[in-house]
Amino acid sequence: MKEFKHFNAYSIDEAVSLLGRYGDRACVIAGGTDLLGKMKDVILPTYPEAVINIKTIPDLNYITQSDEMLKIGALTTLAEIAHSEAVRSRCLALAEAACRAASPQIRNMGTIAGNICQDLRCWYYRNQNNRFSCLRKKGGRCYAIKGDNRYHSIFGGSVSGGCMAVHPSDTAPALIALDAKIKTSSRMIDAQDFFEVKPVKTTVLKTDEIVTEIQVPAPPAGTSSTFLKFALRKSIDFPIVNCAAMITVKDGKVAGARICLNAVHVVPYRAARAEKVIIGKSLNEAVAEEAGQAAVAEAKPLEHNKYMVAVARTLVKRAILACTG
Amino acid sequence: MTKESKKYVCPYCGEGFDTAEGLKEHVFKMHKGCGLPVPEGGIRLTINKSEYELKVEPNWTLYYLIHDVLGLTGSKQFCDRGACGSCTMIVDGKPVLSCMMLAIECDRKTVETVEGIAAEGHPLIGAYVKHHAMQCGYCTPGFVVTSKALLDRNPDPTEEEIIEALAGNICRCGTYPQHVIAVKETAAKLQVEKAAGKGEK
Numbered sequence: 001m002k003e004f005k006h007f008n009a010y011s012i013d014e015a016v017s018l019l020g021r022y023g024d025r026a027c028v029i030a031g032g033t034d035l036l037g038k039m040k041d042v043i044l045p046t047y048p049e050a051v052i053n054i055k056t057i058p059d060l061n062y063i064t065q066s067d068e069m070l071k072i073g074a075l076t077t078l079a080e081i082a083h084s085e086a087v088r089s090r091c092l093a094l095a096e097a098a099c100r101a102a103s104p105q106i107r108n109m110g111t112i113a114g115n116i117c118q119d120l121r122c123w124y125y126r127n128q129n130n131r132f133s134c135l136r137k138k139g140g141r142c143y144a145i146k147g148d149n150r151y152h153s154i155f156g157g158s159v160s161g162g163c164m165a166v167h168p169s170d171t172a173p174a175l176i177a178l179d180a181k182i183k184t185s186s187r188m189i190d191a192q193d194f195f196e197v198k199p200v201k202t203t204v205l206k207t208d209e210i211v212t213e214i215q216v217p218a219p220p221a222g223t224s225s226t227f228l229k230f231a232l233r234k235s236i237d238f239p240i241v242n243c244a245a246m247i248t249v250k251d252g253k254v255a256g257a258r259i260c261l262n263a264v265h266v267v268p269y270r271a272a273r274a275e276k277v278i279i280g281k282s283l284n285e286a287v288a289e290e291a292g293q294a295a296v297a298e299a300k301p302l303e304h305n306k307y308m309v310a311v312a313r314t315l316v317k318r319a320i321l322a323c324t325g
Numbered sequence: 326m327t328k329e330s331k332k333y334v335c336p337y338c339g340e341g342f343d344t345a346e347g348l349k350e351h352v353f354k355m356h357k358g359c360g361l362p363v364p365e366g367g368i369r370l371t372i373n374k375s376e377y378e379l380k381v382e383p384n385w386t387l388y389y390l391i392h393d394v395l396g397l398t399g400s401k402q403f404c405d406r407g408a409c410g411s412c413t414m415i416v417d418g419k420p421v422l423s424c425m426m427l428a429i430e431c432d433r434k435t436v437e438t439v440e441g442i443a444a445e446g447h448p449l450i451g452a453y454v455k456h457h458a459m460q461c462g463y464c465t466p467g468f469v470v471t472s473k474a475l476l477d478r479n480p481d482p483t484e485e486e487i488i489e490a491l492a493g494n495i496c497r498c499g500t501y502p503q504h505v506i507a508v509k510e511t512a513a514k515l516q517v518e519k520a521a522g523k524g525e526k
Binding site for chain 1 (some may be wrong): 337338339340354355356358359382383384386405406407408409410413419420421422424425426427429430471489490491492493495
């Protein structure tokens with residue numbers, strides 16, 4: 001790795017003031033499993049001048065539950081979330097998502113906030129030594145559109161309509177399905193509005209803002225949630241497609257549904273059409289099938305990733321059926 | 326930057342101030358309760374039960390520090406991107422990837438490497454040799470360290486638990502079935518030793 005300055009932040013204020021000073025010339029490091037890979041590969045045209053360690057901030061690693069809310073500190077590791085009884089009993093989708101992310105060692109290092117703030121996966125964007133100056137690097141074009149796009153977006157692009165990279169997070173769709181809120185150093189953001197892809201950015205966070213807490217509201221009675229992931233390998237792999245769903249059933253009929261797919265678009269993709277299909281119905285195989293079809297109705301696959309549409313459709317169907325029983 | 330141009334520099338974060346009062350106010354506001362500042366680039370850590378005080382560069386990974394600087398060459402680097410598990414070390418009781426961890430962030434941590442496991446005469450080493458859980462042997466230190474961390478946490482793992490725990494290590498020779506046998510045998514041996522130890526007391 002090239003040289004950089006390293007700072008330990010001992011409070012949220014200190015991290016914010018350091019970020020304010022360096023602006024976009026600084027990177028925040030928590031688990032480091034995404035950032036160090038990016039820095040070793042030198043994928044960006046500019047190299048960070050400073051790295052700000054937030055692991056040294058005390059009291060940001062916790063899981064507390066009250067009647068209406070489950071609160072998770074930003075520095076809580078994925079392993080801690082996966083093994084937490086409180087998370088598993090109240091929001092199964094999140095526990096399952098944390099459990100299926102990466103590998104056991106990386107789950108011991110990676111944090112929940114880092115997992116939702118991680119950078120996109122695209123082999124052109126992440127190619128070593130900034131080989132492809134793509135749209136996300138303020139370059140001319142997206143190389144995936146005419147290149148090998150087997151792991152790229154099936155719902156069109158972003159960054160002014162071009163970038164076809166996908167958001168690889170496993171916990172992001174779970175948090176969106178569970179209607180979580182993300183607390184930052186200056187405001188509260190709905191998980192659903194948290195993701196925004198612009199050059200070099202994947203979230204709506206300002207340059208001097210860090211995530212401090214995740215809040216998951218207690219689900220109403222009769223709610224179940226689930227998380228499914230399709231990947232080539234069982235471990236140490238990013239999803240081809242993953243899907244989280246939270247469904248509330250009242251008197252045999254669906255009263256509320258939130259379904260979110262990820263790794264199919266530049267940001268997590270809320271399957272609103274599928275939700276509409278199942279609301280007010282009693283769940284069975286046919287309804288789930290119809291919802292799966294609706295979820296991918298707007299899909300615009302590229303040359304090599306048509307199979308992802310079938311995978312997404314099936315995952316939505318299976319997630320809905322898993323919530324029923 | 327401010328650091329060069331200002332007279333008073335904060336020892337914690339490097340921000341510069343014109344007056345001592347300004348610096349004092351900043352330290353009280355931002356760094357209250359942080360303890361004394363460590364000299365720049367200095368870390369204290371325990372590696373295999375020996376204590377070290379080292380000066381490290383910010384861009385050194387824990388792997389580089391231990392393998393290249395301190396010369397403990399047991400752990401291996403293969404992918405250098407956190408995808409293979411060859412460089413696994415136990416940090417504060419948890420198996421983590423030393424290639425994806427900055428050495429400067431390991432201040433006051435306890436690190437255990439494969440050398441430490443061999444030095445304490447852990448039965449895992451014998452079991453790995455006996456069951457020949459290796460071919461080329463490059464991934465083996467990573468597997469041994471991950472297995473040791475598993476046995477510390479769970480003295481009697483089931484086959485599924487062993488497979489789950491070793492899911493972050495890759496062996497291109499395909500020795501996977503042997504690891505499960507070796508870890509199971511070690512677990513049984515440790516249980517017997519533990520029971521015998523209790524009996525003596």
